[in-house]
Amino acid sequence: MGLTHTYDVVIVGAGPAGMCAALYTGRSMLKTAVLERGIPGGELLNTEKLDDWIGEKSILGWELAKKFEEHSREFGAEYVTANVTRVTRREDGMFDTVTDGDDVYRSPAVIVTAGGTPVKLGIPGEMEFSGKGVSYCAICDGAFFKQQVIVVIGGGDAAVEEADFLTRYASKVYVIHRRDEFRASRILQERLRANPKVEVLWSTVPEEIVGDGQGLMSGIVLRNVKTDAVRTLDATGCFVFVGFRPNTGIIDAHFDHDDMGYVLTDTTMQTSIKGLFAAGDLRSQLTRQVTTAVGDATTAAIGVEKYLKARAEGGHAIDPHGSGGYAV
């Protein structure tokens, strides 16, 4: 049996959203614990460099992560290395956030910022060249592939839409799809077909990412599933869109979500579970970027502050933004 620790707010995950939420809750003098299973930074640690963080023309992912962490610690947030296994709302309205060491972090509010996990191909070379040719985010990394030949893997909406988007930068985009038709919506397919920079390789699966001997991707081994013919295609980039799973399995009760499993929130980032807030990549929204994650987190932290105030006053404060009040 582990120990029970008491906080005003517990934040699950120390990616951009978690660290930004911690800055704001700490600044609001709320006793804050940030539970992170790895090193603080989240997906920033898988991003070589960013050129879309406003105010920095180019910054390394780990460097931005370090700045976020140092800044958020300034206001008193406590970072704990722990893998959260469960977030449960008790009958008294408090939450128990339980770690795999069986420690319990008890708080009247929780912000879940556990991000999501892109589904991997699971082929040799994928991890080795991740960030060195292999990417899971077109909007983030597309600009690094100007006038280069790249491949996109997948056949759903994300793959087809992002392949079209990537032709802004790449000289040629091969779309690799294991079937002989796309699952993507017809309008996206038509747009792709009309794009002269795109060539679709049907009934084809990736087998291996290969490198140039200096650490960068230089090609991809492909197999035709009908003929079993294998060939290596020269390409310096590989964008993988075969699925993305929000890390919501730790929420131990029903919560409202969209068709893809992303968490639905109100305008204060509160989920359908009172006192449970969500921010960043696991939230249902148009796009997933560092800027949107920290925007969500700012709102969630201020939402928590107002929620706790209303709870302390008996739970009848009205949300000034009209999202239905803070009945607790």
Ligand SMILES: Cc1cc2nc3c(=O)[nH]c(=O)nc-3n(C[C@H](O)[C@H](O)[C@H](O)COP(=O)(O)OP(=O)(O)OC[C@H]3O[C@@H](n4cnc5c(N)ncnc54)[C@H](O)[C@@H]3O)c2cc1C
């Ligand atoms: C390869 C790549 C490149 C990208 N490039 C850019 C870019 O150039 N510009 C840009 O704006 N965006 C970019 N993005 C997107 C951006 O990184 C994400 O939108 C952003 O990191 C989301 O922040 P987050 O805090 O919601 O989630 P994450 O960054 O995913 O952080 C979630 C954190 O929660 C932790 N966690 C998860 N489950 C648990 C648990 N059970 N217990 C404890 N901790 C847990 C994880 O370890 C992680 O640290 C990129 C993404 C990828 C994958």
